[in-house]
Amino acid sequence: GDFFVIGQTSFHLGHGTDSHSASDHPEGIEATRFEPGQLEQVPFRDPGKRLEVLTRLPELIWGARSDDDLHHRLTGLLLAGVNHADAVAIVEVADDDTDTSQISVLHWDRRQETAGPVRPSSRLVRNAVGDSARSILHTWDTDQAETPYTVVSEFNWAYCTPIRDVPGEQRAIYVAGRAPGESAQSGRPVLESDVRYTELIAEVVAAIRRVNRLERQRSSFRQFFAPPVLSALGDDPDTSLLEPRECDVTVMFCDLKDFSRHAETSSDDLITLLDRVSRIMGVITTQIHKYGGVTGDFQGDAALGFWGWPFPGATATQDACRAALGIRSELQNASSDPQHPLAEFSLGIGIAHGRAVAGKIGTSDQVKVTVFGPVVNLASRLESLTRQLHVPILMDQATADRVRDSLGTDEARLRRLARVLPYGFETPHTVSELLPPHSDWPELTDEHIARFEEGVDHFLAGTWEEAYACLHAMPASDRAQDFLTMMITQHNRVAPADWDGIVRLPGK
Template identity: 55%
Template sequence: MFRVLTFHNGRRLDCEFVLVGGDTYVLGRGDEANLHADWDDHISRRHVELHAGADRVTLRKLAETSNPIFVDGQVISEANLASGDAFVIGSTRFEVQQVRQSDSPGRQPIQQMTIDRQHLQRVRYDDADKRIEVLTSLPAVIRESGVERDLYIRLASLLLAGVQNADGVAIVGLSDTLRPRVFHQEQRFETGIIMQPSVRLISNAMEQQTTILHIWDNAETNTQQYTQVAGYGWAFCTPFPDITGDRALYVTGRSLPEAASSHERRLHADIKFTEFIADIVGSLQRQRRLERQQSGLRQFFSPPILEALGQDLDTSMLEPRECDVTVLFCDLRGFSHRAEEEADNLTKLLECVSLALEVMTSQILRFGGVTGDFQGDAALGFWGWPIASEEAPLNACRAALAIREEFRKAQADPNHPLKDFETSIGISHGRAVAGKIGTREQVKVTVFGPVVNLASRLESMTRELHVSVLIDEFLDKQIREKLPKDEGRVRRLLQVLPYGMERTLLVSELVPPESRCPSLTEQHLADFEKGVALFIAGHWSEAWKFLHRMPAEDRAQDYLSMLITQHDRKSPTDWDGIVRMKKKSG
């Protein structure tokens, strides 16, 4: 194990890094660096890699940094540093010191004790007033600690103030390879005895997730049962609760000349105090993590779903699983063309696209949907996961109609930033795999399966069929049976075999209620569907008559009318009622 002392402009800083043998670290100013050095502008976000070996530290300058690293006055890219060596970046000198640890103690431990919390509840403090005084500063410590490193520094100082018999305090944990590591440590006095946290004590406490106490005496022995720290008579390690089990408080000190019973009572009081601190900090960290998750999930989930997940945010409900979902795919029409036209003003265009995506996602969330990742100028929403609902298919349709209405209002306002934008929507229902992806701190959700591809294909077909919203046959039936006509209507368009697909689709248009689209009456919809039925049956001349009863502004009949005209209003001799797309729409 090594420690790295830090000096800035010749002054020793209170920041000290601990390097565990076999581990590799990145030093830099960025949050992604596990050795965080943010006080010197010459230090890059990721400046240097340090690997702790058995008897030296290997230094390697990272490619993304430009500022030099000096060792003995020479600019270097790589170096092997022994104990006592130093390297310099900007105005900061980093001095490497080896810390000797041994799993073969020179002193025999008296005992190892696993601490029982029920027993601690009966322990009384002899200095309760002093400990309460220290505890009053804990809220400020927590509140003013913006990042973990700040919290560790403040906690160590607080514990030294509250545990009067402690000579050293450390915040410890496990590395990714489950090896003990020290994140920060402080000693009360510069005694010349370097604090060396016990590897075995840390490992045992973290493994059992409970406080463990080690006590040593002065007898010489060859026993190799415990790890011992030279110069200290006792140490205990207390894991934080609710912080994923990988952080703990480590407190150590020298034994005082007192009776064994008094010594044990004093240590138990110190452990009780330390566990109280760990409980409070652990609860706060858990709350912060939940808040970050809630904040991250809020962009994907509607309030009713977040409420159903509960305050404890049972993320097991978010694990990927196969389920029935209704998928909505919404895109901006003509965006690529607009991007070419406004190549000199892309910032304004990006603002408009962001506003358009906000309109889409707000309506998806309003109607209880889940939003997936944006795909350029398109938004994806889905219903049926993580909570199944019979209303899911209808809510997806309600969201689509609401999106269409918002864009209609924008087009009617000459001063609206979205007045020149149109949207197209495809909705489909079927089986898919939906669930969360990402890390513990950053959660995203996604859905994948043929139903997603179908929703995207339906959206792209809206352009060719001259409609705003296309739905599949399942949703057509759902709307006819369950959606009140004052919320939305549906009309069947045609039976189609899209390019590259093997299954035919009976596609329909989702139409706003007559109150919002008075030019398209119920009679119009009935005439159109009569025309479609005649078209599928091969009676194209009769179909033409019904299709041309639509109002002039309604263009849904254009595609069928074009096909009928191309064949002189007579169906082909091999007509089977299916329109085969010759190319992929888009």
């Protein structure tokens, strides 16, 4: 297009081109900003060679082992495709929204290795990656330019093209060289073709990096979220949905019983023990995800799952109970086969419902999910109480209230066990056992459960003789009676004079 000159500064005119004022640029510099689509009509120079170079681009990007490796490959590719480029750099601007943002050269390359490092123009880079994020071309006459801004005696042009890929990152491709002919202005058609070629490379790089980032993100999410949750989050998850926030959650805490004993007996073959523990963690994760839950961090031989985040669910508490029963069933089936690698293992499971803070922590590439609050501590404590109360699964009153009438007896059964004050707690809790349906445990009938809860009522009321009679009627395979009957027996079936119905537990 046409151009005009004021003093020593020339301004290029073209459709969609942003020509800056004379005060923005030192004397002798022509600055051209290319708007979207402006270069689409510019023909590629030497299209055969450039097409050959571009066909290597996907393999080059996918094969990069790291960002440093990618930058090294890109600079080489650009030097091969831009004939008159003498220097290429991948640069990054610090995201602090100031005119003095630091410019970092992530990688550079020169056509002549002995020519020295590349020193990009800070102002050119900042302008290119700024709010407009457009390619900007600088040209100058080295004989007339009187400023070090962008001007290096061996060059008479430079341009910068943003790489628009990851939000929050301001990276760009910086290319500089000497135009063929007497001046950079006479070589503008070639330079515009070079800018178009570089923009194409930047777009492909950005697209593939976005895909890589999303795949890494989804891979990291996959270990925490069930498939329905992943589907709801979509292909490009709105990470604001995953930010920590307070919400109602149902927490399930699982821990291997007697793990120290297993570790001691397997001290000569810890690899096999690790494999067996990993299988158990796999059972837990599978059941959590099967019923739409989220897995938190594993802690050695313990695992955490929770429901109610990132999306609230009307059946969150019921699903937590279904997952717990699924875990119990899997391990029970394994125990029936002495040769099964999980045959000797058993789990304690605690379930609690209440307010907590749940959300992701970490970077976009390495996400971890956590939940914390009193309800998590309660679920953990309930799990430890399974050993003292001799049952596999315990739940708090809030959980029991939510599922007692909403889970059919063909799925699960509940029974109250006691009112306890765990060690270190200030508030007593009524705890209940989550039981499989009658079809899975026919020895314990619904009449047994009703009789047991009658015994608990007598126990709470202090009529321990009657309580003992009710509890003693349970089948031998039901060990839930042991805790209360032992306490009753130790007191000769007579409640203490100051009995208030609360069992104060001496330790964890």
